[in-house]
Amino acid sequence: MKKPKVGIFDFACCEGCQLQIANIGEDVLDVLGSIDVVEWREVMSEKWGKNLDIAIVEGSITNPHAVKRIQRIRKKAKILIAYGSCATIGGVNGMKNNFNLDDIRKYVYGDSYRFFPTEMTKAVHQTVKVDYFVNGCPVYIPEFVAVLKAVLQGVPYYVPDYPVCVECKLNENVCMYDRKVTCLGPVTRAGCNAWCINNGNICYGCRGMVSNPNEKGAQDVLAKYKIPMDLILNKMNMYNKCRELG
Amino acid sequence: MEDLQYVILKRERFHDFISRLSKMQKLxxxxxxxxxxxxxxxxxxxNEIALSYIPTILPLKKFFMPQRETLLEFKTAKGTYAEPVVEYEPMTIFGAHTCDLAGIQCLNMVFSERPKDYNYLTRKNxxxxxxxxxNAYCDEHASCHLVNASFPSGGYDLFFTDLEDYFIVHVNTQTGDEIIDIIKSFEKADMSHIKELKRLRDNKSKIFSNEVSIERRHIPELFDMSFRARVWxxxxxRCLACGNCTNVCPTCYCFDIRDELELNLKxxxxxxxxxxxxxxxxARVAGGINFRKERSARQRHRYYRKFRYPVDRFSRFFCTGCGRCTRTCMAGISLKETLNELIKESEDRVWKKWL
Known part of the structure; x- marks a missing residue:
């Protein structure tokens, strides 16, 4: 089988998810052995410019220039993978949507703000069709490998549609709520093997929310633990602001 | 005859016993x-062991049916190659409460049904x-007496009862007997020890009583008339559908089977x-249909899988009264409470019939 030609692109992001590929460790050879990387700005100077089998896209879409560029990439790529929270759910860039766009431009660019057009932050799928999602901030490498395998086989990858609590429980962690700490695990999609909680941190909701959350029940739980709604909404908006755009 | 099956372990020899036991195989x-x-x-x-503990986060099933278990290795090339795999590790589990022993008894029945699950059965052996x-209740969430799991009834190799100065140990199997022989920390129990055990058990029968006001034999009937109850x-x-209640349940054994290829797809x-x-x-199936879409239907299903369906199939409840589902539920859904509400609702219904 011919190796698929792959381009890796970045939009508004910290490029940390691309760096995760270098963090794969030993398996990086297998990963790079199974694909033919023809464009990847972070590690190589060559540009490809032709049709691609797979485009891996990091970052969210935040200005008119980015919209045009992602549309061009979409046209050239048979398969498009949204890679990392910024790409899959808008991620932390979505916090911009809390503000008036002009105000935020002035705040960042000062007097010359007019030269920097901006738009509401969007996830990649809110702009063009996305075939596969690799969630996480940063991505969880075993999940990236699982998605890559699915792409190579030509089968779908289903992001688990149940909360992080499932995987957290399998790791036998003491529930953060029992430690009197607020955690977004109960409403956040699993697939990361409760990575943060396994390492003593809380869940920040970087993977987006489950498809059918019980909002009434969640509110009752917050009330039970005496957690103000605002606090949770703020925590949720850190990564999930773009979900309001539908 | 009875006292032959009992030995004692003096408290001061407990640590010695544990370190020797841990040298025999993984403990x-x-x-x-x-x-x-x-x-x-x-x-x-x-020193590491918590002798006085409430049921652990995950029950013993994590050793009997690991969270992830390889069943088969295969190649994708033409001409089939597939090799079954059985993963197991000899180990000793110390300190299982009667609720968890009951849980393993349930799993044993399930996986011994035909077609037998050799992966499970090999590991179990x-x-x-x-x-x-x-000696007393762990906390208010337990309902072990209701499901007849508050006293030992087999399913173990050795069974320890803490009588302060010493443990009295029931030797139930050949394996148990061999441990006693090899470790040599034990002494023969005499009548006074047996009497003290009996005293503890008599005292226990005063402490433990039905945690829900229903007779055990009436539970299946209660569920027969509660399928459309408002309780569900x-x-x-309330239910957040996080799956905690089933993951921590000692008798929930549902699993999914998946294939995973290496990156070279070979x-x-x-x-x-x-x-x-x-x-x-x-319950999402082809065509995107979900035949148990409502959380209420899923919760109801869980309760029927504990208190109704297994009664027909295995002649026992699949609830061991450990209380884990209640303790772990963020939404505070309590097993005892649900049963009480079902009883109340069914009484209302019977009462209304007479009016």
């Missing part, structure tokens, strides 16, 4: 995880089980992982 026992939570983990000394008696509808708004493994009827995708 797991309840250890504290902080915040009043416990887990079965590998130990090598008695490599595990030595040492029980530990609860009320759970719709070889792969088939493995199984725990699944849960409480999760959104569990």
């Amino acid at each position: 797991v026992a309840p250890v504290s995880k902080g915040y009043h939570h416990f887990a079965f983990e590998e130990v090598t000394s008695g 490599k595990i030595t089980l040492i029980g530990l008696e609860c 509808k009320a759970l719709e708004e 070889r792969g493994v088939r493995y199984r992982v725990w699944d849960s009827c409480q999760l959104e995708p569990f």
Whole structure:
């Protein structure tokens, strides 16, 4: 089988998810052995410019220039993978949507703000069709490998549609709520093997929310633990602001 | 005859016993995880063990049916190659409460049904089980007496009862007998020890009583008339569908089977992982249809799988009264409460018939 030609692109992001590929460790050879990387700005100077089998896209879409560029990439790529929270759910860039766009431009660019057009932050799928999602901030490498395998086989990858609590429980962690700490695990999609909680941190909701959350029940739980709604909404908006755009 | 099956272990020899036991093969026992939570983990000394503990976060099933287990290795090239795999590790479990022993008894029945599950059964045969008696209730969430699991009734190799100055140990199997022989920390029990055990058990029967006001034999009947109860509808708004209640349940055994290829797509493994009827995708089938879409229907299903369906199939309840589902539920859905509400609702219904 011919190796698929792959381009890796970045939009508004910290490029940390691309760096995760270098963090794969030993398996990086297998990963790079199974694909033919023809464009990847972070590690190589060559540009490809032709049709691609797979485009891996990091970052969210935040200005008119980015919209045009992602549309061009979409046209050239048979398969498009949204890679990392910024790409899959808008991620932390979505916090911009809390503000008036002009105000935020002035705040960042000062007097010359007019030269920097901006738009509401969007996830990649809110702009063009996305075939596969690799969630996480940063991505969880075993999940990236699982998605890559699915792409190579030509089968779908289903992001688990149940909360992080499932995987957290399998790791036998003491529930953060029992430690009197607020955690977004109960409403956040699993697939990361409760990575943060396994390492003593809380869940920040970087993977987006489950498809059918019980909002009434969640509110009752917050009330039970005496957690103000605002606090949770703020925590949720850190990564999930773009979900309001539908 | 009876006293032949009993030996005693003096308290001062307990640590010695544990370190010797841990040298025979891998030993797991309840250890504290902080915040009043416990887990079965590998130990090598008695100091690590929490002798007084409430049911661990995950039950013993994690050793009998691991969260992820390879079943098959295969190649994708033409001409089939597939090799079954059985993963197991000999180990001893110390400190299993009667609720958890009951849980393993349930799993044994399930996986012994035809077609037999050789992966489970092979693993089970490599595990030595040492029980530990609860002299009193662990907390208010337990309902072990209701389901007849508050006193030991087999399913172990050795069973320890803490009588302060010493443990009295019931030797139940050949494996148990061999441990006693090899470790040599034990002494023969005499009539005074047996009497003290009997005194403890008499005292226990005063402490333990039906935690829910219903006779055990009436439970199946209660469920027969409760399928359309309002109780389930009320759970719709509360349940977060996180699956915690089934993951921590000692008798929930549902699993999913998946294939995973290596990146070169030439070889792969088939493995199984725990699944849960409480999760959104569990009953999602081809065409995107979900035949248990409502959380209320999923919760109802869980209760029927504990108190009604297994009664027909295995002649026992699949609830061991450990209380884990109640303790772990963020939404505060309590098993005892649900049963009480079902009883109340059914009484109302019977009463209304007469009016």
